[in-house]
Amino acid sequence: MSDAMTRMAPADVTMAAPARDGEVLLKVEDVSLSFGGVKAIQGVSFDIRKGEIRAIIGPNGAGKTSMLNVINGFYHPQQGRITFKGNVRSAMRPHEAAAGGIARTFQNVALFKGMSTIDNIMAGRSLKMKRGFGWQLWRGGPALAEDVAHRRFVEGIIDFLEIQAIRKQPVGRLPYGLQKRVELGRALAMEPDLLLLDEPMAGMNVEEKEDMCRFILDTREQFGTTIALIEHDMGVVMDLSDRVVVLDYGRKIADGTPDEVKADQSVIDAYLGVAH
């Protein structure tokens, strides 16, 4: 796919499916999660292939965010297996997931509000910075060189997301759309293999949504990142994603290409309701 193509409006890139049959990056098998008596996820299985954009959709309370939380280690499922990059794991802590190459953004933006845009994105480099405590205090030699290198990388991301103008502003003061962008920047700073986006376009207007779509596609293009996203805007989901998994009441009710899912009777029932 050419660079020019990715920069087109999202509506034109429906056919962008470079990795339909690529190797599997993440595999979720028969995962169940419950909180007391509430069954958030029940026996869900699906996979995410390398380089694809995978959407997770479903009505409110379907267990989508819980699924992301399971993948990045916030929640530990009572049952099931998760295979990431060929390694099977059951309970994994969030920082281990981060170290393994899983980054994410949150439904209701979770930034470090008191810190500047740069510091927020630099925080995403935490795991990449290795110099010890002593060197950091000294702030010379290797630690300084390391800091400079990472700062350069972060500036690259800032350019990529077109947020140069706000690099020194405390993020708590930014408008919502920009906060979402900074949050994406922080996730990208981790150079993840798998990027989880929880409603990246919630609360945005059409223009902001188009920008975000472009950033998501460019991210895959430039960094080769695999992306899993939750989104309620069906137009966006159908345009962006290569494959869609549909959850309802914690169960998987459909899985396939956008067109297949759109035509699926159980999906239509879940969204529109069934006559009793």
Place this chain on the structure above:
Amino acid sequence: MSDAVIAKGDGDAARWRKALPALATLGALAAIVAAAMTGVIARGNLVYDVFIDPFIAIASLPDLFVQTVWEGFVAGVLYALIALGFVLIYKASGVFNFAQGIMVVFAALTLVGLYEFMDNAGLPAGGFLALLALVLTLAVMFALAVTVERVVLRPLVNQPEIILFMATFGLTYVLIGFGEMVFGGNPKVMITQALGLPTGVSDFAILGGRVSIQHLDVAAAIIATTMIACLAFFFQYTRIGRALRAVADSHKAALSVGITLNQIWIVVWFAAGIVALVTGIMWGARSDVSFALDIIALKALPVLILGGFTSIPGAIIGGLIIGIGEKLGEFYWGPLFGNGIETWFAYIIALIFLLFRPHGLFGEKIIERI
């Protein structure tokens, strides 16, 4: 908001209205001074005693004034040091650590206790032994940090802050009980000389009088200042410092970028432990080391209110204002109230500042889009 609207509407009138309180104060002061000069009010009149007499005393004996300010400065630096212990933990976990006061006592007791124990065990007393005791105490404070993280903080991740606050109350009593069990309840004497801290006094002749300065106070000021500078730098410019601030802002976001809460908490509690140890040594050297010292935590409260809970510069400036204000208040205005006003005067100072700056001098104004 209304201020801004008025200012736009009619500039001059609004400006006058804003300046009114300041002008009124100035006018009242001028009236008092005039009344005093013309002899309308004199000694014995309350207004004269509050507004005129102390300043005459300051002007007539400037050396005493300098001495008082210096003592206030030293006290202020030490208040700042205590406040810093609170700020560190508050910044990194949003918790007001009630146990900070007792950590000061605990650290000082551990140092003296270990020194005495090794001394009794037959090791030669002196600088080397003190150094050994110091290193061992640091190890104990580290162990304390790890224990607190493991036993108190980890099970309470994502709980409301009030729960963590209450947990630090519990920690306070555990430390008091443990400390009394191990070291006994008797006051101990700080090993000032063995630690190599100076003890002499220097007199300086200035402003037609003499000002005497304790060497220990000078050392305390220098050590505390260095320590505060290092911590401020550490917070602002290092990866771990950035991680600390990140954790303070959002637990889940910090976790998602791979910051380990457990490690950060250990670092922060250990840093607070080091601050507690230094504070304990300095305070202990000026009085005894006993559990009574833990009330200095209450001294830190007005400093924190004044400076803002999240600000290291705030802790420093706040400490100095409280320290100097308190000593001046006690010395010049104290007799009016029958002396002993030091214990509550700090709160009055803090209250006055709060009237004008509700977030404290340097507290973060919480600005959020909603």
